[in-house]
Amino acid sequence: MACCGAEGIRRQTDGNRMKGQDEIVKKYTRVFAEIDLDAVVFNMESMKKNLAPQTRLVGVVKADGYGHGCVPVARAIDPYVEAYAVATAKEALQLRRHGIGKPVLVLGPVHKSHYRELAENEIMPVIFTLEQAKALSAAAVSLGKTAAFHLAVDTGMSRIGLDAEENGVCLATEICALPGICAEGIFTHFARADEADKTWTRAQLARFLHFIEELEIKGIKIPVKHCANSASIIDLPEANMDWARAGISTYGMYPSDEVEKGFVPLRPAMSLKSFVTYVKEIEAGRQVSYGGTFVAKTPMRIATIPVGYGDGYPRNLSGRGYVLIQGKRAPILGRVCMDQMMVDVTGISGVDADTVVTLIGKDNEDEIRVEDLAKWGKGFHYEIVCNIGKRVPRVYLRDKKIVGTKDYFGDTYPEF
Numbered sequence: 001m002a003c004c005g006a007e008g009i010r011r012q013t014d015g016n017r018m019k020g021q022d023e024i025v026k027k028y029t030r031v032f033a034e035i036d037l038d039a040v041v042f043n044m045e046s047m048k049k050n051l052a053p054q055t056r057l058v059g060v061v062k063a064d065g066y067g068h069g070c071v072p073v074a075r076a077i078d079p080y081v082e083a084y085a086v087a088t089a090k091e092a093l094q095l096r097r098h099g100i101g102k103p104v105l106v107l108g109p110v111h112k113s114h115y116r117e118l119a120e121n122e123i124m125p126v127i128f129t130l131e132q133a134k135a136l137s138a139a140a141v142s143l144g145k146t147a148a149f150h151l152a153v154d155t156g157m158s159r160i161g162l163d164a165e166e167n168g169v170c171l172a173t174e175i176c177a178l179p180g181i182c183a184e185g186i187f188t189h190f191a192r193a194d195e196a197d198k199t200w201t202r203a204q205l206a207r208f209l210h211f212i213e214e215l216e217i218k219g220i221k222i223p224v225k226h227c228a229n230s231a232s233i234i235d236l237p238e239a240n241m242d243w244a245r246a247g248i249s250t251y252g253m254y255p256s257d258e259v260e261k262g263f264v265p266l267r268p269a270m271s272l273k274s275f276v277t278y279v280k281e282i283e284a285g286r287q288v289s290y291g292g293t294f295v296a297k298t299p300m301r302i303a304t305i306p307v308g309y310g311d312g313y314p315r316n317l318s319g320r321g322y323v324l325i326q327g328k329r330a331p332i333l334g335r336v337c338m339d340q341m342m343v344d345v346t347g348i349s350g351v352d353a354d355t356v357v358t359l360i361g362k363d364n365e366d367e368i369r370v371e372d373l374a375k376w377g378k379g380f381h382y383e384i385v386c387n388i389g390k391r392v393p394r395v396y397l398r399d400k401k402i403v404g405t406k407d408y409f410g411d412t413y414p415e416f
């Protein structure tokens with residue numbers, strides 16, 4: 001066995017590889033994110049059970065489905081959602097390109113030059129200024145169509161939306177009188193719904209309800225009202241109006257530790273897996289990684305993992321994070337590099353080149369959650385999943401079978 005080739009090594013260490021996942025393992029040998037679509041479906045079921053029957057879920061699949069891949073997630077949740085929400089025009093158009101036919105709402109402001117294309121594709125922008133409304137109206141009229149939109153109301157987030165005051169009511173009246181456009185929805189966004197103390201959120205909700213009442217007095221009745229995000233879906237039932245926008249919870253994470261987790265059981269959808277590339281013994285006094293921030297106090301056995309911040313793995317886990325190998329926690333030694341990192345496997349037996357490494361997810365009895373990475377590195381769980389990079393292929397599982405993969409290296413440039 002002294003000089004067997006790569007195939008030999010692979011066969012030799014098959015026992016260390018994930019059972020039943022040979023198909024993935026043959027294709028992806030460095031790192032991949034496994035997206036469990038059954039978990040996504042479980043999360044939708046779980047949220048639905050916690051909502052009043054008249055409240056419809058909206059699948060928030062912005063930022064490529066919080067890094068999970070927007071199209072497969074959108075397809076998986078289709079039976080559970082009334083509509084989809086994204087952040088940009090491009091994201092909305094991507095859903096349409098993949099045949100997603102349900103209403104799509106773009107939550108962030110879109111440049112007016114895109115309104116025509118949105119109207120053509122029946123994608124709803126948010127509107128909250130007269131300029132936006134006039135531009136949408138002009139685009140719709142020129143197409144001979146009615147463009148639906150949602151009116152954004154600022155009740156305390158100070159991000160987008162018209163003022164939830166008297167002047168906002170006047171502006172909304174003016175906007176709704178324009179030709180070719182129709183306010184199909186009205187919404188606001190909570191700034192602090194993930195806190196245990198809901199005082200601020202209840203005040204935002206009261207402002208929103210008051211604003212809607214004022215509009216109705218003026219004769220403006222908007223059919224779809226919504227303000228709930230994941231946090232409100234979990235523990236603020238009075239905020240769940242016609243639509244509830246499920247973001248982070250779709251992917252199996254709680255918005256924060258302060259929400260009533262017991263109300264809505266969730267299962268994390270993303271695992272991040274890799275394979276050891278190299279194992280060696282080092283003597284006491286040896287430095288590990290850039291800057292020599294880790295120095296071995298005793299002889300150790302260390303493993304090199306081919307994942308780094310270039311894959312979106314947070315560099316602030318340098319010397320603070322862990323990975324799972326053979327069901328045991330291996331601490332990260334020194335700095336996380338762009339493409340690699342080193343971990344301590346001194347106390348872990350059966351670690352060779354090709355042994356599976358779990359950076360996020362379960363390995364035997366132990367589990368590392370995205371929230372753990374966030375805690376160790378003083379990061380933010382939403383950001384960690386969004387940042388899992390384009391170098392990391394996504395593998396979609398349903399019923400433990402691969403139903404699709406997403407590789408970000410499929411681009412072509414036929415012109416040069």
Ligand SMILES: *Cc1c(COP(=O)(O)O)cnc(C)c1O
Pocket residue numbers: 060062107189228229230231245246247248249255
């Ligand atoms: C991102 C976003 C959501 C989803 O928030 P979660 O906390 O992930 O559920 C809902 N509404 C708006 C306006 C958003 O921007």
